[in-house]
Structures are given as structure tokens and as C-alpha cells.
Amino acid sequence: MYEVLVPVDSDLERARAAMEAAASLPKADQAVQVTVLNVEKELDVVDAEGGTARSGEWYDPTDFPQSVEQAREFFEDAGISVETRREHADPAESILEVAEELGVDLIVMSGRTRTPAGKVLFGSVTQSVLLNADVPVTVTTR
16 A cells, blocks of 8 residues: 555645645556645743733644545545644654654645745745655645
8 A cells, every 4th residue: 555644734725736736647546645744833822911822722733634534534535544633842853753653655735836035034835845765755736
């Protein structure tokens, strides 16, 4: 079985692009196992009075965004074996950790369009995964 990790955020178009790329693999309906991963970034929120809340206080590991449900249905309809998973961590680090844990053969993800300055200021999950993955990474764009 060829193991593929498909990380998706809440953007439906980017999720769809990654799904289509993974489904286009040869014999996908016979030889591919997909894990759709959603990672909610850990955050600290400070209110006006200086109080702090951690995102872990409201994180729900069962509250998948619509993009994950869309991906699960897409792969099931295509006859591709699929599992879903949700993590609460740094997205790039979590994608790489899950890829290693599952022993995936390929990561398929959709990048978001950012200017070079935006990448420097805000970082890029896709760029981090590309630079640090131990397995091939296919990146789609929309």
C-alpha cells in the first residue's frame, strides 16, 4: 500500500487541489491509503486586561473543518482508502511528525499564494515542509 499524507486547512479550494492531486496517483483506488490531516495552530490570546488564554482551552480534536469532511467524502467516493486526523500544534512541525510516525511515502499539499515579503514575515508551512521532509512532497496551487 502506498501511504499518502494530505494536510489541509479550512480552505476548500486548496483542499480540493490537494485531493485531486492525490487521487490522480496511479491505481489510487487499489493501492493508495490517504490520511487527511488538519492541524490547528497553538495560540496564546491576550485580552484587553492582560489576561491570557491558550488555544488548548477551546481546541476540540473532533471538530474537523468542512474541508476535512469534503476530503473524506471525495476519497471514499473515488474508492480510495482514507482516514482523518486532527492535531493541535505548529502546522509544519506536526505535518512532518505525522508523516514520520505513519511512514508515509508522499505528502500532497496545496500551497497558498504569498508574496516573498509575506513569506518572510509570516513564514510558510509549505516551504518548511518542502525543506525538511524526508519523503517526496507534491505541492499544488489554486
